[in-house]
Amino acid sequence: MATHTVIEIPKTTSGPADPRAPSILTTLPPEIRNRIYEYLFKRYRPVILDDEEEDFCDVFAGCTDLLLSCRQVYHEAVGILYGQNTFFVTPFLEDQMQFTCTWLSRIGSHYHLLSRVSMDADALPPATYRRYDLLPLLKFIWGYPQAKCEFAFVVSRNSGFKEQNNGAEPYDSITAADIMNTILFGLGTADVLNLKQYARYSGLISSVMVWYHDHAQCGYVEYNDSRIPRSFPHPDRGFSILDHGSKIQWKEPEQLDLVSLPGECLSTINAYARASDTDVAFDLDASEARGYRIGLSGVDTSLRLDIDQMHTRVYDEIIIRMSTQEAGTDFDDFKALQKLLEVDNFESLVNPHHCREEQCFINMVLMFKLSTPEPTADFRININKLLHIFKHDHGCLLITVQESDSSMNGTQSIKWHLIQRAVFLLLSDVLEQYPSKADQPLPQIWIDGHGTALCATYPAMATSEETTIPCSYAIDDPADVLEQYRRKIIHLDQSGMWEQCVSPLDIYSQMNNDSLASMCYCIRYYLGIN
Template identity: 30%
Template sequence: MQIPKQISSPADPKEPSFLNLPAEIRNQIYELLFTREEPVLLHNAKAYHAIPPQRIPDSSWPVTVEAFDEAYENEICQGQIFVHDFQTVTPALLLCRQVYAEAAGYLYGNNTFMFSRPLYCHDSRGYDEEDAEYDDDSYFVTNYVAQWLQNLGSQLKFLKEVRIDAGALCPERCYRALGDVSILKLYNHFEEEDDMDRAGHLQRILIAISTQDVLDLKRYAFKGLLVDNIVLYSSLLYGGVTGPNLIRHFSALEQEAVKWVEFGSSRDYLGRLPTLLQSKILRLVTFSADQIVLDLDSRSIRGLNPIGFHLSRKLRDAVTFNSIPYDTSIVVRKSISTTTSDSKNFAVVASELVSPTGRNSGYSIFWGSFQEIFSSHPSIVIVLDFDIATATSLKEIRINIKEVVPILSHISSYSKAKAHFVLKCPWGNSIHHEEVTISVVELIQSLFLLLSDVRQQWPSEMAKAGGSQLPDIWLNGNGVLIFASYPASSHSSERRVEYAHGRLTPTEIRNRGYRMAMATYTTYNHGTSVGMLYKCWIQIRGLHYQDRDRNRV
């Protein structure tokens, strides 16, 4: 905005006026008001939304939010790195045009402006659409600095020093990482000093493009090819120059000169899109079915289109089990033909299907989040189909779940996962059919009671290294735990602990779990090698019994 320099006059000439003071005194006042020794923090306050603590359904939520708000206020309003108190003096610029014209030079010319962010909470967790409402693109420092410089208009000439905090950019691994970094508005503005690696690399790129003009961009001004954007991709290693009739790419590799690069005839048009948009497109293609079935009998996955996985490694990494839409159900299915079975085959086949070490795996990228999906996805069912040749019932079925206990121990108390047991067997002249569905969380909390009983009866097993000290853990076809046992050996007979909590309701089981968690907790020296029994017990304790309810039982 152009502000003409005009001499104002008071509404009442008889009243004392600031403008009647000598110019030298007014200038001293401007300097005192608008000059700061420390860098002045600039961030897009209108677009800023601090990511609050993860919501938990208990009474500690208000206390947690209050602590977060206090820390946020301290971070923004009482920090020693940046100056935040300009809001108390900037209204003076609105007195009249003459004051603005006289003071603007002191404000913009006597200060170092630092574009950063007061609070930074992003990390490398899987992308969560619920977080998308926070930090829209206009908040990112590279976008806001361009907007701010453009809005200065004629006052741009007063600027002496502007710094961009490259450390406030999301790292490339961050789930909110910005796909492109626009640098067109920074074309003529660069800082000579740098004290961060990313800042130094960005500095070299800006100098090469704007000062040295290694890409010879100025020639486009005479060819009618207007440049409307210059972007750096989030790695800061490649970028592009675009316009109405112009699309070119350049490389900015470290230790190499900035130069144009040409793509071959097979261009990655999808790869040019922002990472977030690529991920959304790939998810729509990959998870187009209403149900995904992991069939452990045929060792295959149905309802999932793998075509996107063959395009590039970057696109494969953009899609995991965490990307599955919540309205898509997930079924893990296994058939069993005997009345007594163990979970070893179940665990081995599941691992071969989705583990990176499985030679026949076409979906190895899923393994990193396979266990997480049991805690986060609202519609996942494990189906065990018992097709038995003799008459029986689910109550008489026996399943040893020892091999899947390590997986179960990583499932949180918020999981909505279910286990569905289906029995089909002959019964006289007809076919007997029986079905039972149980909550996986309730099974885990019952398992915690049984493991606690094992620990109390044989405490020495907790300190054994390796996985051999996990007992066999049996439940029937109704999903009810029966006992845990160690088989007989050459020097000892079979040891067994019956499950003694079968008459309790789910609420009573949970309350008893809190008491056992507090009564039997032991701190082990980090240098002590502990085995799978202790690891599974302590993992369940941490995921299911660390909330505020422990103080009420």
């Protein structure tokens, strides 16, 4: 019987390779190494890019592991991979341009190795107008002027793509690539519209949108910030398409003016232009204004209208002064103030039609220049016309009653809304006592130098005697006035008097009405119930 012979196999362990020993590949001459790299990484058809990274790896399947072998091989081979291939962004991406720029950012410093990146000019479905936002790509071109990468629009086909017109008809789809390549060179490399200087600031340009019409052979470039409702820093630039897209003729730009600036810029410039280093005061006795600047409003009418829409506060305080030599007066029906309100700029300051972020303080100074000094409490002021002038919400209006010597002892400052509440209490008494006068003109409303409502007076007429209705609310405490005001509104509503006397017109109709009921309605509307 045969016996089996057992052969002993010696057991050994693998040892690390000498890190100082050169790689077999690196010992080859450079020319042979480059031929190997070209064989592995150079493709004679475009390398298609899409949002699936695996597809990119599939193109170089089995080859990319070589890049991990050593640092020298990586640096030598990656130049062939990126530098000797044309990369084509698939037309099926939803946002082709954004994906292109995302991929360029992702490859980092390898961007400088690229030779050519192509994008499909027909990625968007056919439409009357074609539109492309080139700003993301233009930022790469402007940001790396020394890079050798050439960006080109092409027209894809099932069997590849074409890059030139090659005698196509004027409206053939190939023309789209020629047009976009010409525009891209003009905006990017040549910077014919001088947009590069603005691209560094995201607040100035958020898109460079190219629009053109296939059949009209014309288009325009729109570059602005999407948050700004006007073209800035320049108006849109039109262009004509010549020689089947191989040439673009740019039209002359429109003349810029101040109105072309964004509203935020106009508002800031206007605030500086209207700023005053002195108090802004209107002396109605002398018909003089001191410290008032018209700012941009004096440039032209359109700019004035634009400035009037701005919700900005220009002045911290406006002082309006007028005087009298009588202890009991209506300041000549405040005609000097009414005349000043005929000036648009001043009227918009006193009665703004648009709610501003912050209203400026208005100090209406009424000075009593009496030959014989009298206590402020003995002054009598008919504020009938003043109530009409300041019907709007004037929470920042102050009425200052001042004696001629200008001493602080003889000065009283009263908030206008406190006077309005006291007047409302007085007028509500008139409505209850004389309902028939609801639609008649407002009576004389008298207050003293402390702002206390005294009485309402209907002057004597040919058919009637003078009628005076004293105020039954002799209240000086603002908190008490507010409480009485709230109670009076509740009483008028519950008793039905309000519905009976005040017609249900809108606030705009009531503002143009000078009746007793309309004044009550306006005061309640702007002050509310609280």
